[in-house]
Amino acid sequence: MPELAEVETVRNTLKKRILNKEIKDVKIIYAKIIESDLEEFKKVLIGNEFKDIKRVGKWLIFVLKDHYLLSHLRMEGKYFIKPSDEEIAKHEHIIISFNDGTDLRYHDTRKFGRMKLIKKEDLDTTEEIQKQGKEPMDEELTPSYLLEKFKNKRLPIKSVLLDQEIISGLGNIYADEVLYASRINPLKEARILTKDECERIIKSAKEIILKAIEMGGTTIRSYTSSLGVTGHYQDYLKVHKKEGKPCPICTTPIKRVKVGGRSTYFCDVCQK
DNA sequence: AGTGCGACCCGAACGC
DNA sequence: TGCGTTCGGGTCGCAC
Numbered sequence: 133m134p135e136l137a138e139v140e141t142v143r144n145t146l147k148k149r150i151l152n153k154e155i156k157d158v159k160i161i162y163a164k165i166i167e168s169d170l171e172e173f174k175k176v177l178i179g180n181e182f183k184d185i186k187r188v189g190k191w192l193i194f195v196l197k198d199h200y201l202l203s204h205l206r207m208e209g210k211y212f213i214k215p216s217d218e219e220i221a222k223h224e225h226i227i228i229s230f231n232d233g234t235d236l237r238y239h240d241t242r243k244f245g246r247m248k249l250i251k252k253e254d255l256d257t258t259e260e261i262q263k264q265g266k267e268p269m270d271e272e273l274t275p276s277y278l279l280e281k282f283k284n285k286r287l288p289i290k291s292v293l294l295d296q297e298i299i300s301g302l303g304n305i306y307a308d309e310v311l312y313a314s315r316i317n318p319l320k321e322a323r324i325l326t327k328d329e330c331e332r333i334i335k336s337a338k339e340i341i342l343k344a345i346e347m348g349g350t351t352i353r354s355y356t357s358s359l360g361v362t363g364h365y366q367d368y369l370k371v372h373k374k375e376g377k378p379c380p381i382c383t384t385p386i387k388r389v390k391v392g393g394r395s396t397y398f399c400d401v402c403q404k
Numbered sequence: 405a406g407t408g409c410g411a412c413c414c415g416a417a418c419g420c
Numbered sequence: 421t422g423c424g425t426t427c428g429g430g431t432c433g434c435a436c
Contacts, residue, residue: 164412190430204430204431205430206430207428207429208413208414208429240413242413242414242415242429243413244429284405285406287406287407291407303430304428304429305429392408393408393409393410395428
């Protein structure tokens with residue numbers, strides 16, 4: 133379940149492995165991943181090369197000559213690098229072959245991920261990218277920015293933290309962790325949050341994301357043949373998936389509730 | 405505009 | 421053991 137930190141780790145790792153190599157073939161095994169015209173997709177990629185990889189929120193942006201390939205991993209998308217002569221494994225849906233005998237393979241158990249090819253000049257009008265809110269590490273993510281975004285939201289703060297148009301990059305796991313670290317009840321209406329609570333959200337989000345990137349980077353180094361590993365951040369979770377386990381602060385059992393259809397874990401003593 | 409919910413997928417976990 | 425059922429995760433589209 134890649135959130136911003138995992139996507140950043142994938143970006144950094146892929147950058148070391150796939151840049152400036154000519155693409156000589158593209159195989160599309162499961163076409164619904166790709167939102168562009170399939171023939172156009174192949175035509176643009178073959179003979180092209182990846183010049184760089186950028187990221188906006190949870191979107192990976194592969195930089196080609198005149199195009200960007202946007203890739204969203206959703207829940208289970210992963211990239212692997214394998215020799216081109218290796219058999220195509222279950223759940224490998226898109227195969228991009230380079231002229232050095234290796235492949236970049238997109239693997240997605242649930243088939244929820246998406247790819248989209250756009251012309252570089254269309255980036256400014258591409259909604260998926262332009263709609264993204266401020267990232268946790270962005271200096272422009274300020275309490276006044278959040279107060280403004282929250283002011284008409286009657287939704288629980290947990291749901292609002294998952295809104296990528298406000299803070300870009302948080303998913304279900306880190307949203308729970310951020311609220312726990314901020315001592316805020318996930319069910320609280322976003323519009324009644326105080327400036328101090330917004331400050332705590334920002335501070336916690338920065339710390340948690342940076343820590344997770346660090347962990348992802350540490351883990352990924354031990355991998356040689358494949359990529360897309362999500363890292364060891366699981367070892368640092370305080371509340372997410374910890375129903376019934378003692379709160380690290382007060383030892384009260386962690387509660388689990390549904391918020392906006394999503395499992396939400398919190399301590400009802402520490403988070404008021 | 406804001407909100408709520410089903411749809412998209414399929415493996416894992418669960419219930420019997 | 422084996423079967424059927426439920427759940428989850430991010431995002432979009434649709435209805436209200």
